[in-house]
Amino acid sequence: MKFPWLRVYSWLYLVFLFAPVFLLPLFAFNAGTVIAFPLQGFSLKWFAALLDNESLHEAVRNSLTIAITVSVVSTTLGIFAARAATRYDFRGKGPMIGLIMLPLVMPEVILAVALLVVFLQIALPLGMLAIILGHILVCTPFCIAILNGAFLSLDKSLEEAAYDLGETRISTFRLIILPLVMPGIISSLLIAFIISLDEFIMAFFVGGTTVTLPIYIFSQLRFPAGLPVIMALGTILVCLSILLLSIAEYVRRRGVARTGAKDTGGFL
Amino acid sequence: MPDSAKGGRFTRSQAFSGYVMISPPFIYAVLMLGAPLLAVIILSFLTDGSGAERIIRQFTTANYVEALGDPLNRLLWMRSVFVSLMVTLATVILAFPIAYYISFVVRPEKKSLWLFLITIPFWTSYLIRVFLWKVILGYSGVVNSALLGLGLIDEPLQWINYNVGAVILTLAHAYAPFAILPIFVALEKIDRSLLEAGQDLGESKAMTFLRVTLPLAMPGVIGATLIVFIPTVGDYVTPQLVGGPEGRLIANMIQLQFLKLDNYPLGSAISVITMVIVGVISLLFLLANRRFLRGQR
Structure with missing residues (x-):
């Protein structure tokens, strides 16, 4: 082994990254009410408490509605942008893409403030729709980053062959391009869904009285008595995220294999 | 799709198709990002009202004078x-060795x-x-x-716990x-x-790293620096949860002005200065x- 120290460091770094994730189930299955060591014994009561909590259920319903809408719309916008970025040349392309990608590198509190100001000016009611509009803004750059990869690996000659064989642009897109970029689209849908489900700052600013899952969690973090239930909820959310990410990764790898490219990257 | 269009050369051209494709996400970004940012800038020059009339449409620079004059704001900016x-420093320095490990040591099929x-x-949440x-x-x-x-x-x-150090550690993790x-x-x-050429020409491993690997990796390091630095300035959840009173940042002040004190023009001025x-x-x-x-992109 040439670099044993590098290997050790990398594993320690992984432990650092996963430390909070490993702690979560410990406290979720812990019988004690206080989130601290030593643990008090095994219990499922915090998971049971999740089942009859009406305000939590409402938050989950709101978050799911928002996240599903956002993932579909952001991915659709992302497809347009990624197609334009990878296939066409036109004046002003760089700055236009730059503006679309800007939310990726903007302090989120400023995006949220800006949207709040505009929504109040045009009298758009704060709530579900406002959160959806804000989340689309936040998620679209991530979708584009993922979809760019998928569209870049497209072979232009496949498309030209389809035109030569008499297909129209629309049928070419449907028959040739869409199946090839499908893995990217599925990854993009899942990633946007996860980001929206977890987004707090934007929802807090433009949500009015609408409670989403992160807003519910934030409100509960202040009450020590409610914390074990939040740990149980968090455990479920972590499992859900890992499941969705594994699907996204599986689909992405299959897509890479199909286009015959070398697999080097992950998300983003 | 412009395919059926009977117009001139432009409608069939590359550029036209490009504009058609880019317009939905671009128009969305203009309406939901460009216009709102402009609104914040305009608002920062208006006067705060009270009661039903929230904002008085009267040009003023008083918000900037007030924002910059407040020693608390200046402290929060410096601290932020x-x-x-x-x-950024902690995250990038900690991240470089693991990125290096994955790229240079890990076998290709294990990289992903x-x-x-x-x-x-x-x-995860x-x-x-x-x-x-x-x-x-x-x-x-x-x-x-x-x-x-x-x-x-x-x-x-x-x-x-409950100090700036805890905020730094938590954000470096995030x-x-x-x-x-x-x-x-x-x-x-x-x-x-x-790299082989470097070593063949008599450079040591460490020198090859410093003179070949590191300069070539700099675009990535610069990208990493910006993508960590810019969003962390706007984070207010972490300081609020783990920072304690000593760990509050400028984003907490922006939140306070907009959601608690209801002073939108002053909040806008603080946001603009932060940007x-x-x-x-x-x-x-x-x-x-x-x-x-140079020579990139």
């Missing part, structure tokens, strides 16, 4: 920039597994992750319990993948034969490193 710089592992914690750092660093938390159990300390350490991925991508692009500070620091950083970016 300091914290963001420390987070490593990248996958690194991104997983990032996709942000609020709960931040809260768990509080649990790890807290008075009766994991670190203190472990140290007490091992007999290394006699009473719980208090300096590790932004880790943002730093690792750009550096990894830059390292992957390096032609491995350049300018972030923009100027980022530009200076890019200018200082421009020799590494």
Whole structure:
């Protein structure tokens, strides 16, 4: 082994990254009410408490509605942008893409403030729709980053062959391009869904009285008595995220294999 | 799709198709990002009203005078920039070796597994992750319990929780993948034969790293720096949860002005100044490193 120290460091770094994730189930299955060591014994009561909590259920319903809408719309916008970025040349392309990608590198509190100001000016009611509009803004750059990869690996000659064989642009897109970029689209849908489900700052600013899952969690973090239930909820959310990410990764790898490219990257 | 259009050459051209494709996301960005940012800038020059009339349409620079004159704001700006710089420094320095490890040491077929592992914690509930750092660093938390159990300390350490250091650690954890991925991508692009050439020409391993690998990895390091620095300035959840009174940042002040004190013009002025500070620091950083970016893109 040439670099044993590098290997050790990398594993320690992984432990650092996963430390909070490993702690979560410990406290979720812990019988004690206080989130601290030593643990008090095994219990499922915090998971049971999740089942009859009406305000939590409402938050989950709101978050799911928002996240599903956002993932579909952001991915659709992302497809347009990624197609334009990878296939066409036109004046002003760089700055236009730059503006679309800007939310990726903007302090989120400023995006949220800006949207709040505009929504109040045009009298758009704060709530579900406002959160959806804000989340689309936040998620679209991530979708584009993922979809760019998928569209870049497209072979232009496949498309030209389809035109030569008499297909129209629309049928070419449907028959040739869409199946090839499908893995990217599925990854993009899942990633946007996860980001929206977890987004707090934007929802807090433009949500009015609408409670989403992160807003519910934030409100509960202040009450020590409610914390074990939040740990149980968090455990479920972590499992859900890992499941969705594994699907996204599986689909992405299959897509890479199909286009015959070398697999080097992950998300983003 | 312009295919059926009977118009002139332009409608069939590359450029036209490009504009058609880009317009939905571009129009969305103009309406939901461009216009709102403009509105914040305009609002920052208007006068705060009271009661039903929230904002009085009267030009003033008083908001900027007030925002810049308040010593608390100046303290929060300085602290925010300091914290963001420390987070960026910590995150990038910690991230570089692991990006290097994945790119140069890990076998190619295992690379995507490593990248996958690194991104997983990032996709788990942000609020709960931040809260768990509080649990790890807290008075009766994991670190203190472990140290007490091992007999290394006699009473719980208090300096590790509710301060700027806790904020830096938590944010360095939260932004880790943002730093690792750009550096990894830059390292992957390096032609491995350049490194062999360096060593063949008599450079030591360390010198090859400093004179070949590091300069070629700089675009990734610069990207990582900006993508960590800029968003951390706007984070207000982490300071609120783990920072304690000493760890509050400028984003907490912006939130206070908009959601609690209802002073939108002053809040807008603070936001605009914050954007300018972030923009100027980022530009200076890019200018200082421009020799590494030459020939890129």
